[in-house]
Amino acid sequence: MKRTTSAAELLLQLDRHSGVPLRLQLERELRRSVRSGRLVSGSPLPSTRALAADLGLSRGVVVEAYEQLLAEGYFVARHGSATRVAARRTHADSVAAPEPPIPVPRFDLRPGLPDLSLFPRRAWMLSTRCALAAAPNAAFDYPDVRGAEPARVALTAYLNRARATIARPDRVILCNGSAQGIGLVCRVLRERGVRAVAVEDPGHADQCTDIRATGLRTRRIAVDARGLRVDRLARTDVGAVLVTPAHQYPTGAVLAPERRAALLDWAERTRGLIIEDDYDAEYRYDREPVGALQGLAPDRVVYVGTASKVLSPALRLGWLVVPSDFVDPVAQAKLHADRGSPALAQLAFADFLDRGELDRHLRRTRAVYRSRRDTLVAALQAQFGVLPIQGVAAGLHLVIELEPDLDEETVVAAAARRSVRVYGARAYRANPRQGPAALLIGYGGISESDMPEGVRQLALAIAECRTSQPTGVASARADA
Amino acid sequence: MKRTTSAAELLLQLDRHSGVPLRLQLERELRRSVRSGRLVSGSPLPSTRALAADLGLSRGVVVEAYEQLLAEGYFVARHGSATRVAARRTHADSVAAPEPPIPVPRFDLRPGLPDLSLFPRRAWMLSTRCALAAAPNAAFDYPDVRGAEPARVALTAYLNRARATIARPDRVILCNGSAQGIGLVCRVLRERGVRAVAVEDPGHADQCTDIRATGLRTRRIAVDARGLRVDRLARTDVGAVLVTPAHQYPTGAVLAPERRAALLDWAERTRGLIIEDDYDAEYRYDREPVGALQGLAPDRVVYVGTASKVLSPALRLGWLVVPSDFVDPVAQAKLHADRGSPALAQLAFADFLDRGELDRHLRRTRAVYRSRRDTLVAALQAQFGVLPIQGVAAGLHLVIELEPDLDEETVVAAAARRSVRVYGARAYRANPRQGPAALLIGYGGISESDMPEGVRQLALAIAECRTSQPTGVASARADA
Numbered sequence: 001m002k003r004t005t006s007a008a009e010l011l012l013q014l015d016r017h018s019g020v021p022l023r024l025q026l027e028r029e030l031r032r033s034v035r036s037g038r039l040v041s042g043s044p045l046p047s048t049r050a051l052a053a054d055l056g057l058s059r060g061v062v063v064e065a066y067e068q069l070l071a072e073g074y075f076v077a078r079h080g081s082a083t084r085v086a087a088r089r090t091h092a093d094s095v096a097a098p099e100p101p102i103p104v105p106r107f108d109l110r111p112g113l114p115d116l117s118l119f120p121r122r123a124w125m126l127s128t129r130c131a132l133a134a135a136p137n138a139a140f141d142y143p144d145v146r147g148a149e150p151a152r153v154a155l156t157a158y159l160n161r162a163r164a165t166i167a168r169p170d171r172v173i174l175c176n177g178s179a180q181g182i183g184l185v186c187r188v189l190r191e192r193g194v195r196a197v198a199v200e201d202p203g204h205a206d207q208c209t210d211i212r213a214t215g216l217r218t219r220r221i222a223v224d225a226r227g228l229r230v231d232r233l234a235r236t237d238v239g240a241v242l243v244t245p246a247h248q249y250p251t252g253a254v255l256a257p258e259r260r261a262a263l264l265d266w267a268e269r270t271r272g273l274i275i276e277d278d279y280d281a282e283y284r285y286d287r288e289p290v291g292a293l294q295g296l297a298p299d300r301v302v303y304v305g306t307a308s309k310v311l312s313p314a315l316r317l318g319w320l321v322v323p324s325d326f327v328d329p330v331a332q333a334k335l336h337a338d339r340g341s342p343a344l345a346q347l348a349f350a351d352f353l354d355r356g357e358l359d360r361h362l363r364r365t366r367a368v369y370r371s372r373r374d375t376l377v378a379a380l381q382a383q384f385g386v387l388p389i390q391g392v393a394a395g396l397h398l399v400i401e402l403e404p405d406l407d408e409e410t411v412v413a414a415a416a417r418r419s420v421r422v423y424g425a426r427a428y429r430a431n432p433r434q435g436p437a438a439l440l441i442g443y444g445g446i447s448e449s450d451m452p453e454g455v456r457q458l459a460l461a462i463a464e465c466r467t468s469q470p471t472g473v474a475s476a477r478a479d480a
Numbered sequence: 481m482k483r484t485t486s487a488a489e490l491l492l493q494l495d496r497h498s499g500v501p502l503r504l505q506l507e508r509e510l511r512r513s514v515r516s517g518r519l520v521s522g523s524p525l526p527s528t529r530a531l532a533a534d535l536g537l538s539r540g541v542v543v544e545a546y547e548q549l550l551a552e553g554y555f556v557a558r559h560g561s562a563t564r565v566a567a568r569r570t571h572a573d574s575v576a577a578p579e580p581p582i583p584v585p586r587f588d589l590r591p592g593l594p595d596l597s598l599f600p601r602r603a604w605m606l607s608t609r610c611a612l613a614a615a616p617n618a619a620f621d622y623p624d625v626r627g628a629e630p631a632r633v634a635l636t637a638y639l640n641r642a643r644a645t646i647a648r649p650d651r652v653i654l655c656n657g658s659a660q661g662i663g664l665v666c667r668v669l670r671e672r673g674v675r676a677v678a679v680e681d682p683g684h685a686d687q688c689t690d691i692r693a694t695g696l697r698t699r700r701i702a703v704d705a706r707g708l709r710v711d712r713l714a715r716t717d718v719g720a721v722l723v724t725p726a727h728q729y730p731t732g733a734v735l736a737p738e739r740r741a742a743l744l745d746w747a748e749r750t751r752g753l754i755i756e757d758d759y760d761a762e763y764r765y766d767r768e769p770v771g772a773l774q775g776l777a778p779d780r781v782v783y784v785g786t787a788s789k790v791l792s793p794a795l796r797l798g799w800l801v802v803p804s805d806f807v808d809p810v811a812q813a814k815l816h817a818d819r820g821s822p823a824l825a826q827l828a829f830a831d832f833l834d835r836g837e838l839d840r841h842l843r844r845t846r847a848v849y850r851s852r853r854d855t856l857v858a859a860l861q862a863q864f865g866v867l868p869i870q871g872v873a874a875g876l877h878l879v880i881e882l883e884p885d886l887d888e889e890t891v892v893a894a895a896a897r898r899s900v901r902v903y904g905a906r907a908y909r910a911n912p913r914q915g916p917a918a919l920l921i922g923y924g925g926i927s928e929s930d931m932p933e934g935v936r937q938l939a940l941a942i943a944e945c946r947t948s949q950p951t952g953v954a955s956a957r958a959d960a
């Protein structure tokens with residue numbers, strides 16, 4: 001039988017001046033000793049009397065600490081024998097290894113991201129303060145699973161005005177970003193017997209994965225310069241289509257008027273559902289944004305929006321406007337998923353909308369991004385001469401085609417070595433080898449003053465990859 | 481062929497003093513006219529020249545408005561013929577019916593809810609302001625899917641100190657409340673081939689539904705005064721068990737030391753997973769809270785926590801501490817679910833924890849709830865004499881058994897008529913008819929001064945239901 005461990009061996013460290021009650025300190029030290037293996041599994045503990053004497057504590061303190069550790073399972077007591085350390089595998093107190101810092105590229109040309117430095121911190125703070133001060137106590141209860149009513153009301157007004165939707169507060173469901181919203185709609189579709197959803201090709205690869213995770217299949221439908229090839233929808237068995245009519249991702253195409261009409265016809269004819277992802281429709285620079293499809297057929301369209309592109313993805317604020325027969329099932333799906341999204345941020349967002357802060361922010365940022373786009377296009381033309389640029393009219397990125405002999409991944413890697421973060425178009429295609437090699441170049445994360453140098457570095461990277469024609473025009477210019 | 485609609489008939493209302501550009505106003509009015517049916521499907525529109533003249537606008541403004549509505553699909557143009565209204569079913573601009581207000585009971589004895597009026601608005605606001613001011617721009621990007629690092633670090637320190645866990649920031653995953661966290665873990669379990677999860681009986685009915693929604697089956701295991709009947713676990717085929725060791729919901733039992741040991745043994749022996757729902761462990765009034773099971777076996781326990789009971793459910797702040805082999809799959813599941821929870825609230829929470837505000841809030845509220853519990857118990861004893869009260873030691877509610885001849889639902893309904901909201905125990909049981917009729921009486925939502933009257937009204941409601949013995953003791957007292 002093992003001998004009793006003495007207090008001295010336990011190396012229990014108590015600090016009489018820390019302000020933390022000694023009983024609490026003793027409990028923590030005893031737990032630590034068990035976990036570290038200093039108190040060996042199965043070994044008997046010193047008597048409470050002995051330990052109290054050793055440590056200069058009242059016996060009551062030690063008794064209470066032992067009782068606590070008995071209750072928690074660190075110690076065991078059997079009638080008539082000493083209290084022992086429980087016979088358990090012990091675990092060292094693990095100290096977390098510091099997380100490796102994510103390298104920040106000097107020129108961040110990621111697509112689909114707004115300029116994070118433009119986030120209207122002051123206005124958001126004001127709205128948060130006002131919302132928190134004005135909220136009734138009931139606002140701190142479990143939230144309405146569709147989202148706080150003031151937020152649904154404010155959002156309805158905004159969307160009907162700015163996006164030409166036909167929304168009503170009781171058909172709005174706020175989500176943790178648009179991805180969750182699309183996922184919830186897909187769950188409901190599957191419950192209704194839908195088996196496949198059409199998606200754009202090229203399109204959001206992550207959305208495809210999310211849709212398939214709900215048990216639905218995806219059918220990729222080609223996109224050309226006029227948007228989704230709606231004519232091909234009729235040849236599929238899908239019950240719904242996920243589409244980005246205002247600004248196709250990633251090509252930047254706007255769905256052409258006759259295709260909008262054809263899409264609505266398809267939905268009416270087949271009782272199919274259109275899931276309209278309106279993710280960055282607010283950013284159109286040379287003309288007014290195209291109004292939402294939902295406004296033409298609110299019974300056949302689920303409208304999906306997000307604050308990720310117009311404010312910040314960190315807010316995780318997304319919303320759905322759904323046909324009446326989708327309200328309850330989508331709300332039910334949201335309830336199962338997470339009991340609703342955080343209410344306080346929704347109330348802040350409502351205040352932010354009501355004050356016209358989003359309109360103000362959009363006016364300001366639209367001007368910034370328009371100017372950046374112009375500078376970017378000029379920089380690209382200066383480096384590459386005439387090259388096909390797509391998606392210039394709207395959004396936060398554009399697309400440049402690469403010469404046929406260039407490999408996209410090689411270019412992206414070469415750019416990364418020059419601290420230029422840029423995405424290739426391939427990952428967005430059903431068949432990565434189909435279609436020309438191309439780069440998505442975002443201008444949300446780069447200042448105008450950095451653009452010429454960023455583009456120059458990109459051109460140098462491309463030149464390095466142009467092994468077959470090392471003295472090409474762009475290469476010569478980039479080196480100039 | 482239909483004649484062209486004139487501008488006058490369109491009743492287009494333009495306001496030259498509103499500050500809204502006339503082109504925008506014209507577009508809105510045209511959309512409204514299409515939707516309302518005033519502009520009939522298929523009918524030709526007035527020429528841009530005629531409409532401009534009618535309205536006193538420049539022709540360019542009308543041309544642009546027409547182009548916009550063509551782009552959006554409200555109008556159609558065919559070569560060589562007039563622009564027409566698209567042939568679509570029209571939708572009246574629906575005006576939302578005001579939502580019916582939810583009746584607020586005078587005496588809210590709902591269980592599982594903190595006092596919403598005690599939410600520390602000022603401290604939360606301060607933390608929000610500091611977090612927003614201190615956040616680097618990168619904090620506004622897509623968040624780390626596990627949650628903002630400062631929040632995971634602060635939470636780790638809090639949990640290791642206050643809940644005796646062995647947590648590390650890289651094993652913490654922040655969620656939209658604990659329900660989402662449990663759902664994500666269940667998804668991962670199912671992917672690993674687990675088919676069933678054990679749950680407590682009585683227990684959280686919603687959690688059962690959520691677990692089954694992930695494709696897992698649930699096996700109900702009985703709970704008695706010492707918590708989960710762990711001995712019955714071995715007879716099931718489950719790969720995991722969801723348990724509330726610190727404070728069983730709804731009975732209020734604390735899992736007994738020998739059962740804690742047996743549960744850990746079961747997990748080691750069967751390689752099973754313990755999902756420890758620690759939802760309101762911080763509220764224990766007569767003794768220190770029992771430390772988390774996770775601290776004894778961090779490789780076999782998923783720790784689940786939430787701010788819902790200690791701060792507010794509206795925050796939707798929940799967290800998991802998971803074994804190392806669960807980190808990546810759970811993070812992946814969270815990514816698919818919603819790309820991560822809102823980051824700004826997490827940063828505010830980190831600041832709140834770092835300042836010691838949660839400790840301060842718990843000290844304050846623990847004293848409030850302890851006092852309320854004492855008053856409630858006294859009021860119950862005054863009205864009902866000696867009656868079995870369970871779950872008094874901890875949490876935010878207690879349980880009273882009803883006399884055998886009373887029907888729970890009838891009592892709950894009678895109480896509601898007296899503006900007393902109280903929950904029956906039945907809904908928490910696998911077999912509602914099993915076990916005694918009982919009421920869960922929460923004291924989070926009622927002030928001490930309201931308690932005597934609330935309990936008196938409850939007693940009157942019970943007396944009304946006691947049809948077989950209308951002159952019983954409690955009845956007589958309640959009428960006194």
